[in-house]
Amino acid sequence: MDSATGWDPTTYLRFADERARPFGDLLARIGVLDPDEVVDLGCGDGSATATLAQRWPDARVSGVDSSPAMLAAAAALAVPGRLEFTAGDVRDWRPAAPVDVLVSNAVLHWVPGHTGLLTRWAGDLAPGGWLAVQVPGNQAAPTHALLADLVGGHRWAGRLAPGVDTVLDPAAVLDPAGYLDVLTAAGLSADAWETTYLHVLTGVDPVLRWVSGTVLRPVLARLSPGDADEFTTEYADALRAAYPARPDGTTVLPFRRVFAVGHRPD
Structure with missing residues (x-):
C-alpha cells in the first residue's frame, strides 16, 4: 500500500x-x-x-x-x-x-x-x-453490517484509532x-x-478477500498489526457464517x- x-x-x-x-x-x-x-x-x-x-x-x-x-x-x-x-x-x-x-x-x-x-x-x-x-x-448487507457491529462494539471501539467509517453508514x-x-x-x-449482482466466488474465505481490498482496508489501518490480525480472524468467522460455502465449494456474494x-x- x-x-x-x-x-x-x-x-x-x-x-x-x-x-x-x-x-x-x-x-x-x-x-x-x-x-x-x-x-x-x-x-x-x-x-x-x-x-x-x-x-x-x-x-x-x-x-x-x-x-x-x-x-x-x-x-x-x-x-x-x-x-x-x-x-x-x-x-x-x-x-x-x-x-x-x-x-x-x-x-x-x-x-x-x-x-x-x-x-x-x-x-x-x-x-x-x-x-x-x-x-x-450494500451497506445493509452482512459484509458491512457485521463490520459496523464489530467496529462499534465494546470489544473493538476502544482499540481503534480515531477515524470515521463513512462507507459503513447506511445513509452513505x-x-x-x-x-x-x-x-x-x-x-x-x-x-x-x-x-x-450474484458473484460466484471460489477459494478460501473469498468474501473476506473481496472486502480486504475495499471496506475492510481503512478499518485495519486504524489498528496495530496484532490487533488487525485478531480483528480479521473474528470478522472472517462472522463472514463464513453469513456467506456459507455451497456444496460445490463456491460462495455466492450478492x-x-x-x-x-x-x-x-x-
Whole structure:
C-alpha cells in the first residue's frame, strides 16, 4: 500500500472481472457518439478508464485519482494527448472547460454528502453532456453490517484509532429515486436504477478477500498489526457464517449497486 490507509491495486484487482461488470453496464446507458472531453473521477488503476478511450477513440480521456499507488499502475496505460492520468481529490476537482462525458465509478460512497458534488458536476457538463455514476449500495448487507457491529462494539471501539467509517453508514448511498431527484433538480434528463449482482466466488474465505481490498482496508489501518490480525480472524468467522460455502465449494456474494445517468439538453 502507498500509505497506512492507501489503496493496493493488487488486492483490489483480485476480482477485476466482477468489479468491471458494473462499469460496462453504466457505460451502456451513455448515448453520446463522438465526445471531445471525457473524464473519469476516481479512476483507480486506469483499466476502466482505458475502456473509455477504446469506446471513443477521438476523445481526450482523463483519469483523476488521489492514490499514488493506483496512479502508478495507471501510468503504464497512458497515451500522451489521448489518455492521461492526474493526481487529485474528486471533491476538489474542477474542469478547465465544460466536459462532454463525466464518469465516476464506485467512488462516491466514500464521500459524505456527495449529492452537492453531483450537482456541481452536472454544472460542469457541456451542452449535450453526460454524467454517469455507479455507487455500491450494500451497506445493509452482512459484509458491512457485521463490520459496523464489530467496529462499534465494546470489544473493538476502544482499540481503534480515531477515524470515521463513512462507507459503513447506511445513509452513505441514496436509493435510485434519490439520485434521480438530485440529477433532475440539477437540470439533467435522468435515469436511475439498481442491480444486485450474484458473484460466484471460489477459494478460501473469498468474501473476506473481496472486502480486504475495499471496506475492510481503512478499518485495519486504524489498528496495530496484532490487533488487525485478531480483528480479521473474528470478522472472517462472522463472514463464513453469513456467506456459507455451497456444496460445490463456491460462495455466492450478492452485491447491490446503484446507478444514475444524467444528460444535459443541447
